Amino acid sequence: MSRVQHYRKTLVTIGAVIAAGLGAAALALSTAGANAEEPSGGGDFDAQIIGGDPAAEGQFPWIVALADASDPSFNYCGGQLVEQDVVLTAAHCTEGSDPADVVIRHGGTDITRTEVYEVAEIVVADGYDGATMANDWALVKLAEPIAGAATVPLADADTKDWGTLTVAGWGTTETGSGSQDLLHVDVPYVTDDECAGAYGGEFDAASMICAGDLEHGGVDSCQGDSGGPLVSADGVLVGVVSWGHGCAEAGKPGVYANVGLLHGDITAALAAL
Known part of the structure; x- marks a missing residue:
C-alpha cells in the first residue's frame, strides 16, 4: 500500500517542516492525512x-509538547516525562533533528501558558525504521530537570x-x-x-x-x-x-x-x- 496513505501523526506545514528539521519525507506522509x-x-x-x-488541569501532569526552538509557539508533536529530565516521544518526531532545533513545552493544559525547556540530547531507538514505522520511539534529554514534575509509569x-x-x-x-x-x-x-x-x-x-x-x-x-x-x-x-x-x-x-x-x-x- 502506498506510503502516501500511511502517514505519521505529526502536525506540519511546509514552512514548519523546514524549520523543525523533520524533512521532506515527513511532509509527504503527514500532509496526506490532512485532506482526509x-x-x-x-x-x-x-x-x-x-x-x-x-x-482537566493535572489530569496528565507529565505530558509535554515538542516545539520548534526558533518559534516555540509552533508545537508539532507530543511526549511524556519518564524522568524529570527525560521525555519519551516518537522517533519520527525527532529523526534528523539537532537538539538545538527542539524545545519542550510543559506545565498545563493551555499550550500558550506552558513553560519552554531547552534540549541537550536526542536518542532515537536503534531499531527505528522510518519506512515501516517499527520501533517508533525516542528519548529527549532536557538541559535541566523540571523540578517537582510528575513522571508517567x-x-x-x-x-x-x-x-x-x-x-x-x-x-x-x-x-x-x-x-x-x-x-x-x-x-x-x-x-x-x-x-x-x-x-x-x-x-x-x-x-x-x-x-x-x-x-x-x-x-x-x-x-x-x-x-x-x-x-x-x-x-x-x-x-x-x-x-x-x-x-x-x-x-x-x-x-x-x-x-x-x-x-x-x-x-x-x-x-x-
Missing part, C-alpha cells in the same frame, strides 16, 4: 481528539486486553489546526489480529499496539499528536502515538509504539543517558 474527510463517529465512543474533550508487559485506553494531545481539531487546549479521548483496545486484519503487513506485532473504534471510527489521535500518550485506566503508559491511515476512520485504528514490548529497550536507553 472528518469522520462522522458513532457507537459507544462518541468523543474524539478531533473536536474532543478538554483535559511505563507498561512493563504486553498485556493482551487493555480494555478502554485514553489518548491525549494538542493535535489537529475539526478546524484543521492544532488545539490550544489539551484534549483527550477514550479509545478501545484493538487486538493484534484485528489490527493485522486492518493493516496487513504494515502492522508490526513486535513493536506496535492499536486502539480505536473499529466498527464506527470517530475516536483517534490525529496530526500533531505523534509522540503523545496512550494510557491505561490506571495511568500506565501503554503506547506512544505513531501512525494511522487517516484519522478516526472506521476499520483503521490508531497505531502506537507498544511500550510493554519495548520496555527493556527503553529502560536500557534511559540508563545509558
